[in-house]
Amino acid sequence: DADVTQTPRNRITKTGKRIMLECSQTKGHDRMYWYRQDPGLGLRLIYYSFDVKDINKGEISDGYSVSRQAQAKFSLSLESAIPNQTALYFCATSDSGTGNYGYTFGSGTRLTVV
Amino acid sequence: QKEVEQNSGPLSVPEGAIASLNCTYSDRVSQSFFWYRQYSGKSPELIMSIYSNGDKEDGRFTAQLNKASQYVSLLIRDSQPSDSATYLCAVKGSKTSYDKVIFGPGTSLSVIP
Numbered sequence: 001d002a003d004v005t006q007t008p009r010n011r012i013t014k015t016g017k018r019i020m021l022e023c024s025q026t027k028g029h030d031r032m033y034w035y036r037q038d039p040g041l042g043l044r045l046i047y048y049s050f051d052v053k054d055i056n057k058g059e060i061s062d063g064y065s066v067s068r069q070a071q072a073k074f075s076l077s078l079e080s081a082i083p084n085q086t087a088l089y090f091c092a093t094s095d096s097g098t099g100n101y102g103y104t105f106g107s108g109t110r111l112t113v114v
Numbered sequence: 115q116k117e118v119e120q121n122s123g124p125l126s127v128p129e130g131a132i133a134s135l136n137c138t139y140s141d142r143v144s145q146s147f148f149w150y151r152q153y154s155g156k157s158p159e160l161i162m163s164i165y166s167n168g169d170k171e172d173g174r175f176t177a178q179l180n181k182a183s184q185y186v187s188l189l190i191r192d193s194q195p196s197d198s199a200t201y202l203c204a205v206k207g208s209k210t211s212y213d214k215v216i217f218g219p220g221t222s223l224s225v226i227p
Contacts, residue, residue: 042202090157102148105158106157107157
């Protein structure tokens with residue numbers, strides 16, 4: 001099983017619909033992140049969480065919300081999807097205790113808003 | 115000026131050659147530097163991290179860091195077709211209030227058999 005699992009892998013939704021992307025991890029990492037990736041724009045941070053009670057906005061949080069249900073689970077919601085939210089979404093984790101700040105990424109969710 | 119810059123490529127090298135990927139960053143107090151490899155349609159995978167000036171080697175990969183020049187590079191020796199991917203440079207600042215990692219746009223590498 002993957003260390004960081006994202007569901008669904010692909011999703012097509014209509015403009016105005018609410019959609020939730022889910023992320024769960026078995027790495028025991030305390031920090032979790034949501035990024036989106038667009039061609040030519042690279043990876044941009046949407047939200048991040050350092051523990052269950054800590055939620056922070058990233059560069060591009062407008063139109064998104066998150067929930068950290070447990071240390072291992074971090075979900076991203078699009079309240080009212082719009083076409084320019086069409087992108088590849090990645091969840092990532094890191095461990096603050098090791099001094100290694102590298103991320104482990106999930107396999108991604110390809111979201112299309114029509 | 116963008117915070118982390120990379121040549122977008124594509125960079126093409128023949129099999130067996132050395133591929134050299136470059137990255138510059140604007141935050142002078144950055145302390146941690148990473149290289150990720152991303153195959154088309156897949157997620158980024160951490161391949162190297164470097165924290166101090168100089169070279170760090172891991173197998174066929176060598177990361178080089180020059181903080182004075184705000185420059186980090188990745189060398190891939192004996193390049194293989196399986197190295198064909200996009201390579202993302204990422205930089206973590208130390209003076210920010212949180213664990214902020216900025217990713218560059220990536221350099222596409224193509225290794226020609």
